[in-house]
Amino acid sequence: MSAPDAAAGEPSPHPVGAPRLHTLGDAALLCELPAPATLAAQRKIWALAAEAMHWDGVSELLPGMNNLTLLFDPEQVDVDALCTRVLLAWPTLAEDGGAGRLVEIPVDYGGEHGPDLEDVARHTGLPAGEVVRRHAQAEYVVYLLGFLPGFAFMGGLPAELATPRRAQPRTAVPARTVGIGGEQTGIYPSVSPGGWQLIGRTPLELFDPRAKPPTLLRPGDRVRFVARSVTL
Amino acid sequence: MIEVLRPGLLASVQDLGRHGHRQSGICPGGALDTLALTLANRLAGNAPDAAGLELTLGGCELRFTVATRIALAGDDFDARLDGAVLPTHWSVPVRAGQVLRLGGANVRRAHPGVRSWLAVAGGVDVPPVLGSRSTDLKAGFGGHEGRALRKGDRLALGSSALDAAQLARRAFGVRAPDDALGPLHAQDGCVHLRAMPGPEHAQFTRAARDAVWRDAWTLTPQSNRMGSRLEGTELRRTRAVDMLSAGVIPGTVQVPPAGQPIILMGDAQTTGGYPRIAVVVRADLWKLAQVPLGGRLRLVPVDAAGALVAWQAQQHYLAHIVAGLAAIEWGHAPASGTPAHEAVQNGPSPDHPAGESPDAD
Numbered sequence: 001m002s003a004p005d006a007a008a009g010e011p012s013p014h015p016v017g018a019p020r021l022h023t024l025g026d027a028a029l030l031c032e033l034p035a036p037a038t039l040a041a042q043r044k045i046w047a048l049a050a051e052a053m054h055w056d057g058v059s060e061l062l063p064g065m066n067n068l069t070l071l072f073d074p075e076q077v078d079v080d081a082l083c084t085r086v087l088l089a090w091p092t093l094a095e096d097g098g099a100g101r102l103v104e105i106p107v108d109y110g111g112e113h114g115p116d117l118e119d120v121a122r123h124t125g126l127p128a129g130e131v132v133r134r135h136a137q138a139e140y141v142v143y144l145l146g147f148l149p150g151f152a153f154m155g156g157l158p159a160e161l162a163t164p165r166r167a168q169p170r171t172a173v174p175a176r177t178v179g180i181g182g183e184q185t186g187i188y189p190s191v192s193p194g195g196w197q198l199i200g201r202t203p204l205e206l207f208d209p210r211a212k213p214p215t216l217l218r219p220g221d222r223v224r225f226v227a228r229s230v231t232l
Numbered sequence: 233m234i235e236v237l238r239p240g241l242l243a244s245v246q247d248l249g250r251h252g253h254r255q256s257g258i259c260p261g262g263a264l265d266t267l268a269l270t271l272a273n274r275l276a277g278n279a280p281d282a283a284g285l286e287l288t289l290g291g292c293e294l295r296f297t298v299a300t301r302i303a304l305a306g307d308d309f310d311a312r313l314d315g316a317v318l319p320t321h322w323s324v325p326v327r328a329g330q331v332l333r334l335g336g337a338n339v340r341r342a343h344p345g346v347r348s349w350l351a352v353a354g355g356v357d358v359p360p361v362l363g364s365r366s367t368d369l370k371a372g373f374g375g376h377e378g379r380a381l382r383k384g385d386r387l388a389l390g391s392s393a394l395d396a397a398q399l400a401r402r403a404f405g406v407r408a409p410d411d412a413l414g415p416l417h418a419q420d421g422c423v424h425l426r427a428m429p430g431p432e433h434a435q436f437t438r439a440a441r442d443a444v445w446r447d448a449w450t451l452t453p454q455s456n457r458m459g460s461r462l463e464g465t466e467l468r469r470t471r472a473v474d475m476l477s478a479g480v481i482p483g484t485v486q487v488p489p490a491g492q493p494i495i496l497m498g499d500a501q502t503t504g505g506y507p508r509i510a511v512v513v514r515a516d517l518w519k520l521a522q523v524p525l526g527g528r529l530r531l532v533p534v535d536a537a538g539a540l541v542a543w544q545a546q547q548h549y550l551a552h553i554v555a556g557l558a559a560i561e562w563g564h565a566p567a568s569g570t571p572a573h574e575a576v577q578n579g580p581s582p583d584h585p586a587g588e589s590p591d592a593d
Contacts, residue, residue, distance in 0.1 A: 019278060020568060022365055022430075022431040023431075023511075023536065024430070024431060024479070024480075024481060024484065024508070024511055024514065025345065025427075025428055025483050025484070025511035025513060025514065025539075026511075026513045026514055026515075026536055026539030026540065026543065027480075027514055028481055028511075030431050030478065030479070032431070032476075035474075035476055037476055038553050059251075059252075060251070060252055060254055060255075061255060062254045062255060062479035062481075062502060062503075063255065063479070064476065064478035064479050064503055065475050065476040065477040065478070066476055066477070067476065067478045068479075069478070069479035069481070070359075071254075071481070074536065074539070074540055074543070075540070075543075075544075079536055103426060136560070143259040144255075144477070144503065145255060145256050145504075146257045146477060146479075146501065146502050146503030147257060147477075147501055148257055148370075148371065148501070149253075149256055149257045149258045149368075150256065150257055151257050153477060153503075190371060190372070207256075207257075209361045209362055209368075209371075209373040209374070210256075210361065213256075214258070214362060215256045215257070216257055219255070
């Protein structure tokens with residue numbers, strides 16, 4: 001997956017062109033923007049989702065990375081009419097999401113909670129403490145949730161911290177672990193197989209099916225990691 | 233209450249799925265054959281979305297501790313209620329203490345089955361989570377303690393809309409989907425799944441695009457509730473471009489780098505990064521759920537209009553069944569002038585020519 005290339009808060013250098021539309025089966029419509037992914041484009045995706053949720057026949061929205069899938073009832077709305085509606089609405093959409101909530105995520109970096117911190121340090125050529133400092137200094141944006149309930153795809157990892165996934169994925173990454181995978185960073189909400197480099201752990205629950213809302217993070221949120229402890 | 237004496241390979245509480253939360257990364261899950269569960273529920277006197285049990289590869293034993301009514305859909309696995317044959321798509325009374333047994337897969341049959349769906353009057357009473365009683369096996373919540381059923385589990389039943397007379401009423405059956413909409417296995421021995429080209433269809437080589445619609449694909453044993461993994465021609469793209477994560481839905485035919493397609497099922501992740509060469513239409517997802525391991529399937533191209541025709545045929549069949557049940561005053565006040573008796577048969581079942589309940593007394 002290509003990383004988003006615009007940092008949080010940057011204005012778009014040029015208008016985001018209309019999406020390519022394609023059916024995803026008989027009851028879903030994909031609206032996708034070309035790579036590389038940008039925050040400006042994602043803001044338009046969020047705006048399209050906010051608008052389309054009110055359209056007759058649309059039952060659910062599923063944001064991706066610079067794309068949106070509309071689930072609809074073909075007995076209520078014809079797919080061609082839906083396409084027309086998307087294309088007519090597109091130029092009118094404001095780039096939504098500038099005022100996303102700021103969520104702070106406390107993290108115990110390194111030690112038993114971050115067994116791969118040294119590997120990241122070695123790969124990046126930075127001391128482990130510097131990896132932590134730069135990871136915690138950046139501001140991230142939640143583009144979408146996917147992969148697992150409550151798992152946030154976040155943009156904004158400083159380029160120098162990018163580290164390839166581990167050659168041998170783990171069968172069980174502990175819940176609430178913070179990791180780096182390629183050019184992405186994120187938090188495993190629950191125990192899961194995973195190939196990311198594990199650098200810390202948060203005490204916060206990312207997903208609780210009985211909570212309202214069930215996820216800590218939402219698309220559009222800004223995220224800062226706060227070092228609660230650092231074990232080098 | 234249902235007592236689980238033997239769960240079989242994978243038994244779980246499922247309803248029609250947990251919808252509306254894909255944005256949170258929560259997959260819809262639910263019964264992989266919603267048509268089967270809907271029919272079974274109606275036959276058991278339930279609303280279509282009551283929770284039932286999804287059973288995998290038979291091999292299970294369930295005891296009913298109270299008098300109730302059940303219906304089984306999907307594959308029967310030689311189902312027997314205290315030894316008497318229980319046909320699928322029949323509404324059958326159960327006495328307190330009776331045991332339902334499903335046998336193992338009969339490999340001597342032309343097409344061994346894979347899954348069954350059991351509905352019980354009142355539905356399985358587990359707390360709804362995020363609007364559904366389905367078990368999210370991957371994330372570990374919902375259903376019965378968020379997990380597959382084990383020996384010794386006891387499942388409470390909800391209160392049924394059926395009165396005592398209806399619970400005890402003589403068994404009756406309805407026309408199965410395989411009969412009305414099928415057959416499940418076509419003349420060539422394959423399950424035919426209607427599908428539309430996926431968003432990345434054009435990225436594939438000519439050879440791949442030909443193969444995906446022409447070949448018979450084999451369902452490998454690595455298949456499960458997340459995905460049906462197929463074996464066959466290696467499908468290649470003209471250029472291997474990394475894809476941005478995008479939404480996926482059940483029926484999506486993804487092609488990972490090794491070139492062997494996977495058809496996503498209800499428990500699949502909500503987003504993926506592999507190219508999507510095709511998407512099975514909703515009307516044929518029930519068939520996908522019943523392709524046996526080692527079985528073969530074909531993808532048959534249709535457009536949106538063809539998919540709508542398929543969907544409406546399924547809806548028409550369901551409406552026909554509902555009208556037929558109303559006509560025999562099953563669980564509802566009779567609908568006037570509804571000539572749908574042929575949807576319901578009190579006629580011969582394979583072992584009971586007089587049309588008696590398999591549990592005749």
